[in-house]
Amino acid sequence: MDRKKHRIMMVSDFFYPNFGGVENHIYYLSQCLLKLGHKVVVVTHAYENRSGVRYMTGGLKVYYVPWRPFVMQNSFPTLFPSLPIIRTILIRERITIVHGHQAFSTLCHEALMHSRTMGYRVVFTDHSLYGFSDAGSIHMNKVLQFTLADVSQAICVSHTSKENTVLRSGLPPEKVFVIPNAVDTAMFKPAVVQPSRSEIVIVVISRLVYRKGADLLVEVIPDVCRLHPNVRFIVGGDGPKRVRLEEMREKHSLQDRVEMLGAVPHAQVRSVLISGHIFLNSSLTEAFCIAILEAASCGLLTVSTRVGGVPEVLPDDMIILAEPDPGDMVLAIERAISMLPKVDPQVMHHRMRELYNWHDVAKRTEIVYDRALKCPNQNLLERLSRYILNIIC
Amino acid sequence: MFWRTLNERNPNRVALRLALHRRRLTQVLSAAAVPAPQHRRFFLFPVSRTQKLGRFSSALHLRWLLGTDPEAQPRKKPETSKLLVMDHHLASDSPQVRPRWRKVAYGGMQPGFDDNHTDESFLEGMVMNANVVRRDMLKVMLDSVSISEYLCIVALVVLVWTYTLESTIDESRLLCIDVSLLVLGFLILLFTQEKISLSILVHHYFLNISFFIMGLYVLAPIYQTLTRSISSDSIWALTVSLLVIHLFLHDYSESTVNAPGALKNPALTSCISVNASVVASVFIASRLPSRLHVFAIMLFSLQVFLFGPLVTYCIKKYSFRLHLCFSISLMVVTLRFVYMLHCLLFVLLLSLLVFVNVVCPYWLIRIQEYKFEINGPWDEAKLCFAITD
Numbered sequence A: 001m002d003r004k005k006h007r008i009m010m011v012s013d014f015f016y017p018n019f020g021g022v023e024n025h026i027y028y029l030s031q032c033l034l035k036l037g038h039k040v041v042v043v044t045h046a047y048e049n050r051s052g053v054r055y056m057t058g059g060l061k062v063y064y065v066p067w068r069p070f071v072m073q074n075s076f077p078t079l080f081p082s083l084p085i086i087r088t089i090l091i092r093e094r095i096t097i098v099h100g101h102q103a104f105s106t107l108c109h110e111a112l113m114h115s116r117t118m119g120y121r122v123v124f125t126d127h128s129l130y131g132f133s134d135a136g137s138i139h140m141n142k143v144l145q146f147t148l149a150d151v152s153q154a155i156c157v158s159h160t161s162k163e164n165t166v167l168r169s170g171l172p173p174e175k176v177f178v179i180p181n182a183v184d185t186a187m188f189k190p191a192v193v194q195p196s197r198s199e200i201v202i203v204v205i206s207r208l209v210y211r212k213g214a215d216l217l218v219e220v221i222p223d224v225c226r227l228h229p230n231v232r233f234i235v236g237g238d239g240p241k242r243v244r245l246e247e248m249r250e251k252h253s254l255q256d257r258v259e260m261l262g263a264v265p266h267a268q269v270r271s272v273l274i275s276g277h278i279f280l281n282s283s284l285t286e287a288f289c290i291a292i293l294e295a296a297s298c299g300l301l302t303v304s305t306r307v308g309g310v311p312e313v314l315p316d317d318m319i320i321l322a323e324p325d326p327g328d329m330v331l332a333i334e335r336a337i338s339m340l341p342k343v344d345p346q347v348m349h350h351r352m353r354e355l356y357n358w359h360d361v362a363k364r365t366e367i368v369y370d371r372a373l374k375c376p377n378q379n380l381l382e383r384l385s386r387y388i389l390n391i392i393c
Numbered sequence B: 001m002f003w004r005t006l007n008e009r010n011p012n013r014v015a016l017r018l019a020l021h022r023r024r025l026t027q028v029l030s031a032a033a034v035p036a037p038q039h040r041r042f043f044l045f046p047v048s049r050t051q052k053l054g055r056f057s058s059a060l061h062l063r064w065l066l067g068t069d070p071e072a073q074p075r076k077k078p079e080t081s082k083l084l085v086m087d088h089h090l091a092s093d094s095p096q097v098r099p100r101w102r103k104v105a106y107g108g109m110q111p112g113f114d115d116n117h118t119d120e121s122f123l124e125g126m127v128m129n130a131n132v133v134r135r136d137m138l139k140v141m142l143d144s145v146s147i148s149e150y151l152c153i154v155a156l157v158v159l160v161w162t163y164t165l166e167s168t169i170d171e172s173r174l175l176c177i178d179v180s181l182l183v184l185g186f187l188i189l190l191f192t193q194e195k196i197s198l199s200i201l202v203h204h205y206f207l208n209i210s211f212f213i214m215g216l217y218v219l220a221p222i223y224q225t226l227t228r229s230i231s232s233d234s235i236w237a238l239t240v241s242l243l244v245i246h247l248f249l250h251d252y253s254e255s256t257v258n259a260p261g262a263l264k265n266p267a268l269t270s271c272i273s274v275n276a277s278v279v280a281s282v283f284i285a286s287r288l289p290s291r292l293h294v295f296a297i298m299l300f301s302l303q304v305f306l307f308g309p310l311v312t313y314c315i316k317k318y319s320f321r322l323h324l325c326f327s328i329s330l331m332v333v334t335l336r337f338v339y340m341l342h343c344l345l346f347v348l349l350l351s352l353l354v355f356v357n358v359v360c361p362y363w364l365i366r367i368q369e370y371k372f373e374i375n376g377p378w379d380e381a382k383l384c385f386a387i388t389d
Helices: A021-035 A083-092 A106-117 A135-148 A159-169 A214-227 A242-251 A266-273 A290-297 A326-342 A345-355 A358-373 A380-392 B002-009 B011-022 B025-032 B048-053 B055-067 B078-091 B137-165 B171-192 B198-225 B232-249 B268-285 B291-318 B320-341 B343-368
Strands: A007-011 A039-045 A052-056 A060-065 A069-071 A097-101 A121-126 A153-156 A176-178 A200-205 A231-236 A258-262 A278-281 A301-305 A319-322
Touching: A007 A021, A007 A083, A007 A106, A021 A039, A021 A060, A021 A097, A021 A358, A039 A083, A039 A106, A083 A106, A097 A106, A097 A358, A106 A121, A106 A135, A121 A358, A135 A159, A153 A159, A153 A358, A159 A176, A176 A358, A200 A266, A200 A326, A214 A231, A214 A242, A214 A326, A231 A266, A242 A258, A266 A290, A278 A290, A278 A326, A290 A301, A290 A345, A301 A326, A319 A326, B137 B171, B137 B232, B137 B291, B137 B320, B137 B343, B171 B198, B171 B291, B198 B268, B198 B291, B232 B268, B268 B291, B291 B320, B320 B343
Parallel strands: A007 A039, A007 A097, A039 A060, A097 A121, A121 A153, A153 A176, A200 A231, A200 A278, A231 A258, A278 A301, A301 A319
Antiparallel strands: A052 A060
């Protein structure tokens, strides 16, 4: 069936040259959509002196709109002054669908609002989980309700994320599609020669912040090192909690058993991963953890906390889940160590190739775009009534 | 197709779809939270009050009732989902059995299901109002007595300040008041703390208090000349604002008051409130004519503001009835003195006490109906151990 070709504008504050889940998602999805024959344009804010129009691999056109990031990589929230540039890009590229990413991005919200004003069909992808009770979340949810009152379709990266988004925004669940992220299995291949299993290496790569469970690591690592003399840790990543990990290392004299690498550039993540046998993820909240996919693609057995969307990510024989409690995590690591002889990295890698594929994600997103284009075009009064209903409720 | 037939079979699901169609978030959640009958019990509650308020708030009321069920548990119905799946199969006419929908993200699109398929297990893990405390009107009113007790104490302090500034009370009488208050405080402490013995009292409290009094006496000349260049109007304005701040930020739960030995972290707001009261006392003291006046009034104010909470906490801990009697007598005494001072102030104080004791508890209980706390698998995990840096 010859599908209609769309002209898609991806808009978000988070894109290359920053590295992260959202950035990777936009990049890979755009590349796969380009291969399917659609045209993709990315709009983001300027990064240092990278401003203007750039072309990336495959003809991906990126508009680095000359605004500086304001706080936490977000542009300054201007309600209406962003209209001229968005309108120019929309008309010049003859866009048919606007796809916004990440609820935290102010540029995304503004672009979606202006696109709807001009009558374009809009799709929104949410990548994170938010709570309901603290001041920041309440504000975020209010803004999200405003934007999503008028969106054509929405995409979430996991089923837990879909439940969270539906509750936060009041969208009907039929409007929300669940299309998970995927992993570039061509880049994350296991090592040709496996590291020896006489000494078991556990790899941790994450930002060392509270949210990613760095405090759990501080409790878990000494216990595991004490119980299993042949286990070694490699900790990659940097952040405010690095000091606590260094202190833990000093206190328990684990300098030769815990190696701290500091911030690991994205290109070297694979080489760090293939030097290990087990990947440990201790985050306290995750909508969908791509790090786990990368580790599984490199043939590592994963031990993770049972939070958010993590239980949905991998089949039960490739991941061991634990409650976010140090005792439970130590038991899970023990189970992983006992399961290790049965694990074949090449087999795991081939399985990951079947389970996760960016081309599959692009095809499913195409279905969402086709559905979005079929949505009826509503006039201003009907749209306003939806906004008002959402504000009252 | 069988999504719709399944709905007609189950009236709760019909309600859910209607609510979704109308995009009423609150009704979505109340409809979604209506559970299978074997897991919850409905409370019988007089409905006449809610009928006046309308259907919308009765939906909210129903949700509050369901949400504050003390046995609230996440709805996990693995056995009923199997039944629903069997219903799926029964309802469909196709001969082949399509595989069950699984809540997983791997493996691409699940065969036979769209990506926006919403399963019956949607929002299954959501728990509502898990930590909400059900409040009883009488208990809230009794608890609010401590707030009005403290209000009366502050009113009495302001009274004494006014009389001193008008020279109705002279310094010797003020000193007598100070000494009697000190002795009274010690007696109450001795009486209410069973574990305390006379020797601990002497060593711990008495010594500290004497150092404190000596320090105040030595520093009295400084306080006297502190605000000489500031006009009186500014002083009155500042004092009033500082006292208002002090009352607002005061720690009425008395979590920072401690028996000797316990160490707790005081909250920032309670530190600010103590500072505000001390600064207000200093301002008032600086308007007085002689050094002895200044010393006497400073001693009085600081005694009440710094040690008053400890004394009231000890009374409350010892016996609630004693606390109640003490508070009510304090309120009566305060109202009488304020009446003697000025009629309008009396009316203001009386209305404030009525507001705090009667109107606020009623208002709180009414608003509790609308409390809506959502918890679920998407919440950030709470660490069960304390982070010691």
